[in-house]
Amino acid sequence: MFEELLEDIAQKNGLREVNAYLKLAAGLGAILLCLLSSSYLSPLFIAIVLTCAILILAKVDAKTYAELFIVPFWFAIMSVAGIILITGGQDIFWQWNILPSFSLSITRESINQGMFVFCRVIGGMSAMIFIALTTPMTDIFIVFRQCRVPEVVIDLMMIIYRTIFILIDQVIQIYQAQVMRLGYSTYSESLHSFATLCGAAFIASWDAGEDLIRAMDARCYDGKFALLGESRPVERIPCLAVVCFLFLSTASVIASGTMTII
């Protein structure tokens, strides 16, 4: 399954040992700069740099990365196509008057706008994927705790994180059992099967919840969750790399100004 794959990579990637703050700074900083930039150039720059970081530094398999990227990529392409056709402008390249009051057109402005949105999307996506692939959830919990997020929230997050995988396993098992007995063969049958699946998953999660309480009680639960392990030290080279990256990105945001593609 996909979510398990992501966690697997996050646990084993080449940047696993780098301090989580640095990785989050790079990722979140990149997203912020993508949003601040008013030119298509700096998001593109960020996307290229982070993609290289994911593929070369984190040693993530290019195919896996492409698979992750393809869904938002198509989504972006379709949205951008819509933006280009709908946005109006002065410098018209192509126009089609469907209705008297509504026309589709491709203009200089619409292409610029489309390109800008597209680059923003891929810049933001690569930053998100960078965080997802390099920083395991467990490290993010440590950061949350150090950032003084309330304990209750973190404890809940940790239990949810742990339970997700158990529940997904159970849902897959129930689903497979249904498919094996021709559960989703017709439309009405699949509606029925899906309802049963939901019901069974609900009961399973309820059971798991009761067992969780019992397991915690059996180990003297007193409202405390174990302290998380300490985070890795900030090393000089990764730190410099992140600072460099953020500096260059900021510089590109400022330098590119409102530069457009055409």
Add this chain to the structure above:
Amino acid sequence: MSSIILEARDIRYRYPRGLEAICGISFHIRKKEKIALVGPNGAGKSTLLTMFNGMIRPDSGLMLFDNLPIQYDTPSLRMLRKRVGFVLQNPDRQIIAPTVYQDVAFGPTNLGYSEPEVKEAVTQALRHVGLEGFERRPPHQLSGGEKKRVAIAGVLAMDPDVLVFDEPTSGLDPSGSEDIMELLDELNHEGKTIIISTHDVELAYPWADRAILMLNGKILKEDIPEVAFGNPESVRKAHLSVPTLLELHMELQKRGFLLHGKKPRTVLDMMQCIETLFEKSVSKKRHGMITVCNVDLKTRENLPKWLSEHTGICTGAMGTRAKQCAENLKIHLDFTYSVIDKCILKALLGEDSVILTTESMVKRVYLRVEAYGLESGVHIPIYHISTAPEEPNEKNKSLP
């Protein structure tokens, strides 16, 4: 005999809207005993086990821990649960936290240990179950056997006196099961009382000090395994089967073979029975020798060299750390479970063997081999690796 640690006096329990799960059970468990609760599904084993740490309160009757009735107020229950560790059947249900470290640290943290103490407890517990270096792994990436070990480590970290296991080997492959059973032996050897529930007769028979056969919420039979499983009538009643070795022994007896000594619990015991039966002149045969290597000592570094000097020797490892050590040193292991017995069997065939083991288990090897020697009158030479004679075969020939 050591003192009683857990006792039940005529306890009864009925599930809400359900059948009576426990109908009048009385028994006691002594310190450092290995108890197997055996019975078919729905016999009330799990219900009974959950009473040991106060998760379920009996409707009537008395549960005593350390000769004091169990109190069901929160502080007493916490103390009880610290001293009676419970390992659930499904490790997925027991592992709460998102990383191995956090999960093992759960108990100690809630007991109010300081941070260094928690760390120490976790390190010790993980070392015990052979999962060093797994601290930061998320549990859902581990195999079934590893998850089980994490669950056991989580309980061990609280340093309980009694360990209760509900179906410790369910869902594990045979070698994983043997590993877990050996871990239980190791823990027992360190002075912990171990109680397991199982319906695997073959597993319980050689392992347990005492077996409790349960059926329909009652105790059917409670005795040493040879007796508890030796009565085909009660075994059949409990929907179980007679252990193969015991059955073989009984069948041989039925055919008029006079078998002396105690009933066999291991293949070694059986061999002894059969050898005495055919009165093989054991004294004339040359016996192999057993060499013991303590992997906790520095001498382990000489081990690969020693092994290369003694090619063709059988190697066995007892205990998780010994197995790990063997893996690190890339030593091929011939035996990984019931190692002592298998090495004695080899020795009887005239082959030499070496046992890698941990500090606490060295004595046990000596004791077991000596006990066997006394019982069978066969002297098997046993040495520590540093004192082993260079020419084992020469030495052996001079032995009577």
